[in-house]
Structure formats: structure tokens, C-alpha cells
Amino acid sequence: MSTLDLPGYSHVYSGKVRDLYAPVGADGEVVPDQLLLVASNRLSAYDWMMSPEIPDKGAVLTRLSLWWFDQLSDLVPNHVVSTDVPEAVAGRAVLVRKLDMLKVEAIARAYLTGGGLEEYREKGSVSGVVLPDGLVDGSKLPEPVFTPTTKAPVGEHDLPMSPAQVEAELGAGVAAEVSRLTRAILARGNEIAAERGILIADTKVEFGVSPDGTGGLVLADEVLTPDSSRFWPAELWEPGHPQPSYDKQFVRDWLTSSESGWDRKAGGPPPELPAHVVEQTRAKYVEAYERLTGETF
Numbered sequence: 001m002s003t004l005d006l007p008g009y010s011h012v013y014s015g016k017v018r019d020l021y022a023p024v025g026a027d028g029e030v031v032p033d034q035l036l037l038v039a040s041n042r043l044s045a046y047d048w049m050m051s052p053e054i055p056d057k058g059a060v061l062t063r064l065s066l067w068w069f070d071q072l073s074d075l076v077p078n079h080v081v082s083t084d085v086p087e088a089v090a091g092r093a094v095l096v097r098k099l100d101m102l103k104v105e106a107i108a109r110a111y112l113t114g115g116g117l118e119e120y121r122e123k124g125s126v127s128g129v130v131l132p133d134g135l136v137d138g139s140k141l142p143e144p145v146f147t148p149t150t151k152a153p154v155g156e157h158d159l160p161m162s163p164a165q166v167e168a169e170l171g172a173g174v175a176a177e178v179s180r181l182t183r184a185i186l187a188r189g190n191e192i193a194a195e196r197g198i199l200i201a202d203t204k205v206e207f208g209v210s211p212d213g214t215g216g217l218v219l220a221d222e223v224l225t226p227d228s229s230r231f232w233p234a235e236l237w238e239p240g241h242p243q244p245s246y247d248k249q250f251v252r253d254w255l256t257s258s259e260s261g262w263d264r265k266a267g268g269p270p271p272e273l274p275a276h277v278v279e280q281t282r283a284k285y286v287e288a289y290e291r292l293t294g295e296t297f
């Protein structure tokens with residue numbers, strides 16, 4: 001994948017859909033306490049990187065995440081420093097405080113699906129939390145459940161963590177606070193989103209702590225975006241089968257249609273997305289942003 005050459009920044013790491021850079025000072029030394037988070041226009045579906053990219057996806061998700069950080073600022077401080085970023089990534093990058101990141105993927109679930117549903121079907125519980133009988137794919141949970149995982153190395157799968165494992169990793173106090181905050185963030189997200197016709201089934205957030213050891217938990221990474229969370233259109237919610245994705249359903253439907261000619265089980269890469277699927281997908285990201293924030297993209 002092509003990482004940008006950004007004057008004044010050195011490339012640190014690339015995820016599937018985002019890139020991390022470190023600011024470089026005038027003396028050529030890396031500025032130690034800041035990072036640049038860049039959201040690309042790349043779209044991942046079925047564990048494959050789609051082509052072409054989705055125009056404006058990075059900018060829409062960056063603006064949505066910034067809006068959520070602001071909505072949540074009474075709940076938890078965040079890592080945002082500024083949006084004064086290089087022209088080449090204007091609107092889709094954020095300058096952030098460099099933190100010591102917790103080694104736990106902080107996931108909360110408000111609706112049961114995916115890996116949580118699988119664990120429930122095996123054990124009647126998720127992450128040690130016993131759930132009512134008779135739940136099905138898409139069932140709303142009595143309240144959000146904290147279902148943390150490890151941060152697996154690149155190319156490996158994140159693994160569920162038991163409460164005891166989280167406490168061993170973070171200590172009992174920090175573990176309890178991470179659980180409380182993650183559930184509170186998802187609950188607040190759904191309070192706001194439900195009014196705007198969007199259900200947030202689950203979300204992954206990341207916390208860090210200041211390297212100088214002062215202060216408490218800081219909300220980092222991105223927050224409550226369709227890349228970090230499952231967004232469902234509220235009017236189509238119907239427990240008992242997989243719910244349509246607010247943002248990725250056009251891509252999924254086309255890829256699994258005979259029109260694409262793709263055989264997912266064959267193991268080969270998916271074909272290029274047709275222009276109408278790219279445009280419809282872009283429109284869903286813009287629609288989610290405008291509905292949630294009330295602002296025009």
C-alpha cells in the first residue's frame with residue numbers, strides 16, 4: 001500500500017485503513033510526544049482491501065470521530081491536539097498526544113452479533129457475563145457488555161480476554177475503569193445515534209495513559225466510527241438474522257451477487273468495485289455523518 005511522503009513527518013505504521021506518522025522537528029529529530037493519525041479512503045470488507053478507494057471516506061470518518069470526542073468530553077479526556085495537519089492529508093488527519101497505549105482492545109456490545117453471538121451460543125455468556133436465554137443474532141442486550149480482547153500481532157486474530165486476564169494486564173482499578181468507560185461511551189453513542197436512525201451494535205475504543213504517569217485514562221485512536229463500530233440502520237433492525245451494515249452493505253451485496261463473478265470461498269481477491277457501488281458507499285458515509293452531527297459534510 002502506498003504510504004504518503006509527508007514533509008515534516010516520518011511514517012511509523014500502517015493499519016488496514018489508517019496510517020500513523022511521527023512529526024519531525026526542524027532539527028530532523030522525531031517530536032517525541034505527538035503523532036499524526038491519518039485516515040485513508042481505503043475500505044476493508046470480508047478481510048480484503050477493496051479497490052478502488054472510497055472518495056472522502058477518510059475525511060468523513062475523521063470529522064465524525066472528532067465530533068464524538070467532543071460529545072464525550074464530559075465522560076473522558078482525549079488525545080486530540082489539533083487538526084493543523086499537512087495539506088496533503090487536510091481534513092483526514094489529526095495531530096494527537098503520544099500516549100502509552102493499554103494492551104487491551106476495549107470492546108463493548110449493545111447488540112449481540114459476530115464473535116459475541118458465537119460465544120453466547122457456546123456458553124450462554126460473553127466475556128464472563130451471563131446473558132438471558134433465547135437471544136438471537138441482533139438481539140439488544142439488557143445493557144452494554146464489556147468484551148475485551150488482546151491486541152494481536154499483525155496478521156493474527158485478537159483473542160477474547162477474561163476479566164481475570166484484563167485485571168492481570170491492567171490491574172483491578174484500571175480494568176474496572178476501562179470497562180465502565182467503554183460501556184458508557186457505547187451507551188452515550190446509542191443515545192445520540194438512535195434519535196438519528198442509527199444503531200451502534202458494538203464498538204472498539206483504545207485508551208492510553210500519559211507517558212509522564214500523570215492523569216488517568218485518555219481516550220485515543222478513533223471513536224464510534226463505522227470502521228471501529230458496527231453501524232446498523234435502525235429502521236431495518238430485526239433480530240433473528242444478520243443485520244444489514246449501514247455503510248458496507250452495498251459492497252457486500254455486490255461482492256456476493258452473481259454480477260461480481262467473485263467466489264469468496266475460492267480464496268482469491270475480490271474484483272474492482274463498480275463506480276455505482278463506490279458512489280453509493282461514499283453517500284452512506286456522508287449520510288451517517290450528516291445525520292449524527294447535524295452538520296453538512
Ligand SMILES: Nc1ncnc(-c2cnn(Cc3cccc(F)c3)c2)c1Cl
Binds near residue numbers: 037097
Ligand atoms: N495517541 C496515541 N499514542 C500512541 N499510540 C497511538 C496508536 C498506536 N497505534 N494506534 C492504532 C492506529 C491508529 C492510526 C493508524 C494506525 F496505523 C494505527 C494508535 C495513539 Cl492513537
